[in-house]
Amino acid sequence: MSVLDAVLVVTALLLAVGGAVVPRTARWAAPVLLPLLFAGAGIQLLLDDFVWQRVPAYALLAVATWLLLRTPRRTVPAALLVGALVPVATAVWALPPVPRLPPPDGAYPVGSTVLRWVDESRPEAATADPGDHRNIVVQAWYPAEFDSAPRQYLYLDGHGELPATVAGMPSALLSRYHLIDTHAGADVPLADDRPRWPVLLFSPGHGAPRAVYTGLLTELASRGFVVLAVDHPYEVAVTELADGTVAHGVPNSGSDAEMAAQLAVRTADLSAVLDRIGTVDSPLTGRIDTTRVAAAGHSLGGATAASASAHDQRVVAAANIDGTLYGDLPEQRLPGPYLLIDSDPARTGHSAAYLERNRKLLGGVQGGGHHYTIGRTDHIGCTDAPLFLAPPVRALAGRWFGGERSPVETRRATADLLAAVLGPPLGERPADVAAVAGRYPDVAGGPV
Known part of the structure; x- marks a missing residue:
């Protein structure tokens, strides 16, 4: 307000x-x-x-x-x-018409650019047109270098053509979300501190647009990561394709079989990003190394990150935030390092499938598995969604929406754990993961 x-x-x-x-x-x-x-x-x-x-x-x-x-x-x-x-x-x-995202607190200002192209090698199974091919939509968040005030970046694709609901929220509530300040400069130069920057792929939750993770992703970018946030067309509620068409999500039953099929599509999307991102003209051109990257994600995106680690040797580390695994993924032996972050079980109520499948995958990690729980937060606690409520209401509704922990603290704790586990394999300074977790009350876990 x-x-x-x-x-x-x-x-x-x-x-x-x-x-x-x-x-x-x-x-x-x-x-x-x-x-x-x-x-x-x-x-x-x-x-x-x-x-x-x-x-x-x-x-x-x-x-x-x-x-x-x-x-x-x-x-x-x-x-x-x-x-x-x-x-x-x-x-x-x-419900403020234009929610306010707290700025990231890393050392770098943040830049952003959106890249869209068509992967001609893959047909699009979600549409009836046999001539359609898979669209790849990526928003890069990166450490930037610029002097002028940042230009606001559109928060959500498809403004003016939103479906009835987006990630469970009535689109009427989102009518001014294109005015949300992302604290990023549009298409500004990549910072020149390093010849090449570490790359982190990010996959959102099932049906969720990349936008609702902006707070977490800009936090990581401000700390020195080039974050490539991938939208998955025809699953995400709304995204703009390479030709300007706005694509909406295609409903599915949520069965294990359909989720496993979607996981395979998502995994291929991440590999397609690595195949092409270095050849697309952008502020990142020639400044990132796509032969050695990390992957992270939330919910189904967390499973996608783990799957990318299992199937693409360029992904040398992965993190899963609160994601249930599908298909044969629990049987895979990840090279590691691998991080599983749970929200508070008392708030989220993880299913038996979530617990057993993640236990099995963690048991097979070959190069350093880590498992942490962030207490007093629920499944959406790491997203921007709690910030869509005004602070007084958020404090009252925390038990049912986002958790009682401050969303800014949840974001910071999540980013700290991701950086501590995923940074060293990409050449960043080694970190004491237990010490990082120990900075926060009600964050528990350790190596597995």
């Missing part, structure tokens, strides 16, 4: 409460405060453009306040009207 939002809502609530508790005092204030309330809403409309989420809230607040001041208490019970205002005000506070 902006400062102006807060002033308008608090003023209206004070009027309503005043009308209920001290009617005479409120009535002399009404001729002054109500016009100011409407004037403030008008100024906000001019400064901040039209935001439909605010209209019913302010309309109801103004009408309820007016009724309290002009109607006898015996006709309109004051307590009832004031009580009705509370959820309205909470709704305004709960």
Whole structure:
């Protein structure tokens, strides 16, 4: 909520409460405060453009306040009207039209570029056209070098053509998410501290767009990683293809067989990124080494990272954040290092399949397995989703949405663990993983 939002809502609530508790005092204030309330809403409309989420809230607040001041208490019970205002005000506070992402705290400013191309060697099985081929969509986040203020990067593909829901959220709530500040400069130069930068592939959760991991990925980029976040077309809720078409997700049953098939498609997507990224004109050209990379992901993306490690020898380390494994992946013997990060079992309730399959895969890691649990966070805790709620509401809703741990601390702990395990195989300074985990309360685990 902006400062102006807060002033308008608090003023209206004070009027309503005043009308209920001290009617005479409120009535002399009404001729002054109500016009100011409407004037403030008008100024906000001019400064901040039209935001439909605010209209019913302010309309109801103004009408309820007016009724309290002009109607006898015996006709309109004051307590009832004031009580009705509370959820309205909470709704305004709960879902800011443009959420704010905290800036990354690494040593580097962050740049970003989006790359899209067609993999002519692979047909697209998700469409009916036999002439369609697989699209590859990658957003790179990287340590940057630039002097001018960063230009906001579009947060979400397909603005104006969103499906009914995106990652479980009604698209009407996302109408201004293209204005989210990602704290990144668009297409700015890669920092020149090193001749080549370490590369980390990232795969999102099932159906989730790469955008909802922006906080975590910019954090990693600010610490010196080139992060290649891969959207998986026709599974992700919305993504823009190379020809400008906006593709929506194709529903599946969620059966083990279908998820295993999707995992195979995703694994091939990651390999296709490594095959082509070095030849695509971008700020990264000639500055990254795609022969030795790490992979990480969340949920099904975590399984994708593990699968890439099993099937592509260029992937020398992998991390799985809260991902269930499918197909024959639990039987694979990963070269390692390999990191499994669990959210709090008491919050997420991991399935028996999750526990057993991950236990089996960890037992077969040949070069250093690590298993950590981040307490007081749930399955979506590492995403941006908790930041879509305003802080007061987030604190109240944490038990059911994101976890009680601060989302910024969850992001930092996750990034620290990823950097500690995945950095050294890419030439970064060795880290004491246990010491890194020990910086945070309720982060437990160790080598396996």
